Amino acid sequence: MDDLKTLPTCLVEYLKSPVLERSDTQIRAFLARMSHVVEVAEAVGQWTAKKERTAFELLDDIDADINAILGSGLSDDGSDTVFLIHSSWTADLSAAAMYESLRADVVDFVCSGFGKLLLSERDVEKWLTAWRSAISATLDDFQVSRTADEAVGRVVGVNLLLSKLQMFSAMARLNPLLERGA
Numbered sequence: 367m368d369d370l371k372t373l374p375t376c377l378v379e380y381l382k383s384p385v386l387e388r389s390d391t392q393i394r395a396f397l398a399r400m401s402h403v404v405e406v407a408e409a410v411g412q413w414t415a416k417k418e419r420t421a422f423e424l425l426d427d428i429d430a431d432i433n434a435i436l437g438s439g440l441s442d443d444g445s446d447t448v449f450l451i452h453s454s455w456t457a458d459l460s461a462a463a464m465y466e467s468l469r470a471d472v473v474d475f476v477c478s479g480f481g482k483l484l485l486s487e488r489d490v491e492k493w494l495t496a497w498r499s500a501i502s503a504t505l506d507d508f509q510v511s512r513t514a515d516e517a518v519g520r521v522v523g524v525n526l527l528l529s530k531l532q533m534f535s536a537m538a539r540l541n542p543l544l545e546r547g548a
Contacts, residue, residue, distance in 0.1 A: 373397055373517075380514035385458050388446075395445035399435060400508075403524055406431050406531075407501045414495050420547040421490040425535040432532045436525070448525055455518050464519030467511070468504065475500045476526045483537050487544060493534065501527045 373393065381388040381396075388396075406428050413424045436448055446455070456464065465473075475496055485493065504523045511517035538544055 373400070374509065374511040376511055376514050377517035377521075380517070381455075386454065392446060399445055400505075400521075400524075402431065402435050403501070403528065404505060406435070406528075407498060407505065410494055410498045410531075411502070414491065414498055417491075420545045421487060421494065422538055422544045423547040424494075425538045429532070429535045432528055432535065436528055436532065451518075451521060451525070456522065459515045459518055463513070463515035464522060467507070467516040467519035468523045469507065472500045472504055472523060472527075476523070476530060480534070480537065484541055484543050490538070490544065497527065497531055497534070 373396070378393060380386065381393055409424070409428055409431075413419070413421075468476075480493075501524065504520055504527060508517060508520040508524065511520060
Protein backbone atom coordinates (compact mmCIF):
# COMPACT_ATOMS: atom_id res chain seq x y z
CA MET A 367 0.00 0.00 0.00
CA ASP A 368 1.57 3.25 -1.14
CA ASP A 369 0.99 6.71 0.25
CA LEU A 370 -2.16 8.21 -1.18
CA LYS A 371 -1.16 11.34 -3.09
CA THR A 372 -3.99 11.46 -5.62
CA LEU A 373 -7.45 10.04 -6.09
CA PRO A 374 -8.37 7.84 -9.05
CA THR A 375 -9.22 10.00 -12.07
CA CYS A 376 -12.55 8.22 -12.51
CA LEU A 377 -13.58 9.24 -8.99
CA VAL A 378 -12.50 12.86 -9.38
CA GLU A 379 -14.45 13.10 -12.64
CA TYR A 380 -17.53 11.60 -10.96
CA LEU A 381 -17.24 13.93 -7.96
CA LYS A 382 -17.00 16.98 -10.26
CA SER A 383 -19.82 15.80 -12.55
CA PRO A 384 -23.24 17.49 -12.54
CA VAL A 385 -24.52 14.56 -10.46
CA LEU A 386 -22.42 15.52 -7.40
CA GLU A 387 -20.78 18.89 -8.21
CA ARG A 388 -18.10 18.62 -5.54
CA SER A 389 -15.66 21.52 -5.27
CA ASP A 390 -11.88 21.24 -5.34
CA THR A 391 -11.93 21.97 -1.59
CA GLN A 392 -14.29 19.05 -0.96
CA ILE A 393 -12.18 16.74 -3.13
CA ARG A 394 -8.99 17.77 -1.28
CA ALA A 395 -10.76 17.13 2.04
CA PHE A 396 -11.72 13.65 0.85
CA LEU A 397 -8.12 12.98 -0.24
CA ALA A 398 -6.97 14.04 3.24
CA ARG A 399 -9.55 11.67 4.76
CA MET A 400 -8.28 8.76 2.66
CA SER A 401 -4.67 9.64 3.56
CA HIS A 402 -5.69 9.45 7.22
CA VAL A 403 -7.07 5.96 6.55
CA VAL A 404 -3.68 4.97 5.12
CA GLU A 405 -2.00 6.24 8.30
CA VAL A 406 -4.25 4.05 10.47
CA ALA A 407 -3.57 1.03 8.25
CA GLU A 408 0.17 1.69 8.48
CA ALA A 409 -0.02 2.00 12.28
CA VAL A 410 -1.73 -1.40 12.48
CA GLY A 411 0.81 -2.84 10.03
CA GLN A 412 3.75 -1.52 12.03
CA TRP A 413 2.28 -2.93 15.21
CA THR A 414 1.72 -6.39 13.69
CA ALA A 415 5.36 -6.38 12.50
CA LYS A 416 7.05 -5.07 15.67
CA LYS A 417 4.62 -5.35 18.60
CA GLU A 418 6.47 -2.68 20.57
CA ARG A 419 3.41 -2.09 22.72
CA THR A 420 0.30 -3.99 23.71
CA ALA A 421 -2.62 -4.50 21.36
CA PHE A 422 -4.76 -2.50 23.77
CA GLU A 423 -2.36 0.45 23.56
CA LEU A 424 -2.47 0.33 19.75
CA LEU A 425 -6.27 0.21 19.71
CA ASP A 426 -6.45 3.00 22.27
CA ASP A 427 -4.13 5.17 20.15
CA ILE A 428 -5.97 4.66 16.86
CA ASP A 429 -9.48 4.91 18.33
CA ALA A 430 -9.48 8.71 18.04
CA ASP A 431 -8.23 8.47 14.45
CA ILE A 432 -10.98 6.04 13.48
CA ASN A 433 -13.62 8.27 15.03
CA ALA A 434 -12.16 11.37 13.33
CA ILE A 435 -12.23 9.64 9.94
CA LEU A 436 -15.76 8.28 10.33
CA GLY A 437 -16.89 11.63 11.74
CA SER A 438 -15.28 13.73 9.01
CA GLY A 439 -17.60 16.22 7.43
CA LEU A 440 -19.21 17.01 10.75
CA SER A 441 -16.96 20.07 11.09
CA ASP A 442 -16.20 22.90 8.68
CA ASP A 443 -13.37 21.06 6.89
CA GLY A 444 -15.30 20.90 3.62
CA SER A 445 -15.52 17.12 3.52
CA ASP A 446 -18.61 15.01 2.99
CA THR A 447 -20.00 12.98 5.89
CA VAL A 448 -19.99 9.20 5.75
CA PHE A 449 -23.77 9.38 5.42
CA LEU A 450 -23.51 11.68 2.40
CA ILE A 451 -20.88 9.42 0.82
CA HIS A 452 -23.08 6.38 1.35
CA SER A 453 -26.31 8.03 0.22
CA SER A 454 -25.53 10.54 -2.53
CA TRP A 455 -22.27 9.17 -3.97
CA THR A 456 -23.81 5.72 -4.45
CA ALA A 457 -27.23 6.89 -5.71
CA ASP A 458 -26.44 6.86 -9.44
CA LEU A 459 -24.08 3.91 -9.39
CA SER A 460 -24.64 0.18 -9.76
CA ALA A 461 -24.90 -1.64 -6.44
CA ALA A 462 -23.81 -4.82 -8.22
CA ALA A 463 -20.71 -3.15 -9.68
CA MET A 464 -19.81 -1.61 -6.32
CA TYR A 465 -20.18 -4.99 -4.63
CA GLU A 466 -18.12 -6.72 -7.31
CA SER A 467 -15.34 -4.16 -6.84
CA LEU A 468 -14.56 -5.70 -3.45
CA ARG A 469 -12.43 -8.82 -3.20
CA ALA A 470 -14.25 -11.92 -1.99
CA ASP A 471 -11.90 -12.31 1.00
CA VAL A 472 -12.57 -8.70 2.03
CA VAL A 473 -16.34 -9.27 1.85
CA ASP A 474 -15.90 -12.46 3.89
CA PHE A 475 -13.90 -10.56 6.52
CA VAL A 476 -16.42 -7.69 6.68
CA CYS A 477 -19.30 -10.15 7.09
CA SER A 478 -17.61 -12.41 9.62
CA GLY A 479 -18.54 -12.06 13.26
CA PHE A 480 -16.16 -11.69 16.15
CA GLY A 481 -17.29 -14.92 17.76
CA LYS A 482 -16.70 -13.70 21.27
CA LEU A 483 -15.63 -10.65 23.22
CA LEU A 484 -12.98 -12.30 25.38
CA LEU A 485 -10.17 -12.74 22.88
CA SER A 486 -6.63 -13.61 23.88
CA GLU A 487 -3.70 -11.39 22.89
CA ARG A 488 -2.88 -13.93 20.16
CA ASP A 489 -6.46 -13.86 18.81
CA VAL A 490 -6.40 -10.06 18.79
CA GLU A 491 -3.12 -10.14 16.88
CA LYS A 492 -4.62 -12.54 14.31
CA TRP A 493 -7.69 -10.33 13.92
CA LEU A 494 -5.61 -7.16 13.47
CA THR A 495 -3.42 -8.93 10.91
CA ALA A 496 -6.53 -9.97 8.97
CA TRP A 497 -7.94 -6.44 9.18
CA ARG A 498 -4.67 -4.98 7.93
CA SER A 499 -4.68 -7.39 5.00
CA ALA A 500 -8.28 -6.48 4.10
CA ILE A 501 -7.78 -2.70 4.35
CA SER A 502 -4.50 -2.85 2.41
CA ALA A 503 -6.09 -4.83 -0.41
CA THR A 504 -9.05 -2.46 -0.54
CA LEU A 505 -6.86 0.66 -0.56
CA ASP A 506 -4.60 -0.83 -3.24
CA ASP A 507 -7.63 -1.67 -5.37
CA PHE A 508 -9.07 1.80 -4.75
CA GLN A 509 -5.97 3.45 -6.17
CA VAL A 510 -6.31 1.54 -9.46
CA SER A 511 -10.08 1.91 -9.82
CA ARG A 512 -11.14 2.34 -13.44
CA THR A 513 -14.77 3.35 -12.92
CA ALA A 514 -16.71 5.43 -10.42
CA ASP A 515 -18.59 2.25 -9.42
CA GLU A 516 -15.31 0.57 -8.47
CA ALA A 517 -13.92 3.61 -6.67
CA VAL A 518 -17.06 4.36 -4.65
CA GLY A 519 -17.63 0.67 -3.91
CA ARG A 520 -14.13 0.52 -2.46
CA VAL A 521 -14.71 3.70 -0.44
CA VAL A 522 -17.77 2.05 1.10
CA GLY A 523 -15.60 -1.04 1.70
CA VAL A 524 -13.02 1.11 3.50
CA ASN A 525 -15.80 2.59 5.65
CA LEU A 526 -17.08 -0.88 6.50
CA LEU A 527 -13.59 -1.95 7.54
CA LEU A 528 -13.10 1.20 9.63
CA SER A 529 -16.44 0.63 11.33
CA LYS A 530 -15.45 -2.94 12.10
CA LEU A 531 -12.13 -1.75 13.58
CA GLN A 532 -14.00 0.85 15.62
CA MET A 533 -16.23 -1.85 17.07
CA PHE A 534 -13.23 -4.11 17.73
CA SER A 535 -11.50 -1.26 19.56
CA ALA A 536 -14.57 -0.65 21.74
CA MET A 537 -14.82 -4.38 22.50
CA ALA A 538 -11.18 -4.39 23.64
CA ARG A 539 -12.11 -1.97 26.42
CA LEU A 540 -14.36 -4.66 27.89
CA ASN A 541 -11.84 -7.49 27.52
CA PRO A 542 -10.05 -8.29 30.81
CA LEU A 543 -7.75 -10.75 29.00
CA LEU A 544 -5.86 -7.95 27.26
CA GLU A 545 -2.80 -6.44 28.85
CA ARG A 546 -3.38 -2.70 29.24
CA GLY A 547 0.27 -1.63 29.08
CA ALA A 548 1.97 1.17 30.95
